[in-house]
Amino acid sequence: AIRMTQSPSSFSASTGDRVTITCRASQGISSYLAWYQQKPGKAPKLLIYAASTLQSGVPSRFSGSGSGTDFTLTISCLQSEDFATYYCQQYYSYPLTFGQGTKVEIK
Amino acid sequence: QLQLQESGPGLVKPSETLSLTCTVSGGSISSSSYYWGWIRQPPGKGLEWIGSIYYSGSTYYNPSLKSRVTISVDTSKNQFSLKLSSVTAADTAVYYCARHGVLSTVTKTPNWFDPWGQGTLVTVSS
Numbered sequence: 001a002i003r004m005t006q007s008p009s010s011f012s013a014s015t016g017d018r019v020t021i022t023c024r025a026s027q028g029i030s031s032y033l034a035w036y037q038q039k040p041g042k043a044p045k046l047l048i049y050a051a052s053t054l055q056s057g058v059p060s061r062f063s064g065s066g067s068g069t070d071f072t073l074t075i076s077c078l079q080s081e082d083f084a085t086y087y088c089q090q091y092y093s094y095p096l097t098f099g100q101g102t103k104v105e106i107k
Numbered sequence: 108q109l110q111l112q113e114s115g116p117g118l119v120k121p122s123e124t125l126s127l128t129c130t131v132s133g134g135s136i137s138s139s140s141y142y143w144g145w146i147r148q149p150p151g152k153g154l155e156w157i158g159s160i161y162y163s164g165s166t167y168y169n170p171s172l173k174s175r176v177t178i179s180v181d182t183s184k185n186q187f188s189l190k191l192s193s194v195t196a197a198d199t200a201v202y203y204c205a206r207h208g209v210l211s212t213v214t215k216t217p218n219w220f221d222p223w224g225q226g227t228l229v230t231v232s233s
Contacts, residue, residue, distance in 0.1 A: 001170070034219035043203055043223035044154065055221070087154055091207070091217045095169040096144075096156040 002026050002090050006099035012107040017078045021102045023071040023088035031067045032092040038101075039084045047086075048073065078104070109134040111204050111224035119198075119231050125191040129204030129224060136185045137162040142207050142217060143187045145178060147200040148226075155200075159207065159217070160187055167217075194231045201226040 003026035013019050023033065031051040036044035046055045048064040051071055061076040075082055083106050088099040115127035129143065136143060144159035158168040160178045168176050177190040191198060205220040 032218070036220075043205075043226050044220070045223075046219055046221040049219040049221075089154075089219065091210075091219060094167050094217065095171075096159075096207075096217060098154040098156070100153045 001095050002029060002093060002097055004088055004090055004097050004099040006086075006088060006102045008102060009100065010103040010105060012105045013078055014107045015078055015080055019075045019078055019104060021073045021086055021104075023066075023073070023099050025069045025071075025090055025092075028068045029090045029092035032090055033064075033066070033071050034089045034091065035062075035064055035073045036087045036089065037082075037084045038087065044087060075104075109206065109222055111206065111222060113202060113204050113224045113227040115227060115229070117228060117230060119194055119229060120233050121195055121231055122193055125189070125194050125198060125229055125231070127189045127202055127204075127227065127229070129187050129189075131185045131187075131206075136180065136187065137182050139212055140208055142167075142209060142215075143180065144205050144207055144220065145189045146203045146205060146220065146223075147198075148203070149197075149200040157189065157191075157202075161215070165215070196231050199229065199231045201228050 005024045007022045033051045035048040038044040052064045063074045085101045085103045110132045112130045119125045142159040145157040158178045160166045175192045180187040203226045205223040207220045208218045210216040
């Protein structure tokens, strides 16, 4: 199975900050990567697919980049509603696997 | 708008079988473009894909759970179901159903999950 490793596991930030979350795959996955946002008690919500394509309705402050083994999710100007946990997911091959999550907390 | 809703017992005894159903509304489960999957999340932990099914009945399972998992589909009811046998406390989790597409209807290469059901908490306890 392809292992997905996110860093950091958690961090604190302030509204207005630019934040970056990293996801590394244990082997090359081309651009077959998705990012999700999860708020407490809610299901994950798709933000980005194909590493950099924004899902319809997702604010443009979210962006994704990378290919191969290294990927990033960037929030250009953190808003109060962005405090949540973020997960990456590879779909290069079965079994489908997720990163362990990155929790973005209020500083 | 496509919606998915999980249903089933919230409490299961150790060694018994966990059974959940996902009802799809606002669209057909028989679409050739999609698989239908189960994902779980233990309390305070990350996401684990359990398995997925195509409307024809073709399945993919996570090898870590494959010996205990059965996913089935009922196209007449627009539902798909999960059975997980011989459960232990480690199977306590929120269980989500979700749709994922395929990058190719020939190769059935999977893609991302969207949308998701709201999730249902299943506790394994005597």
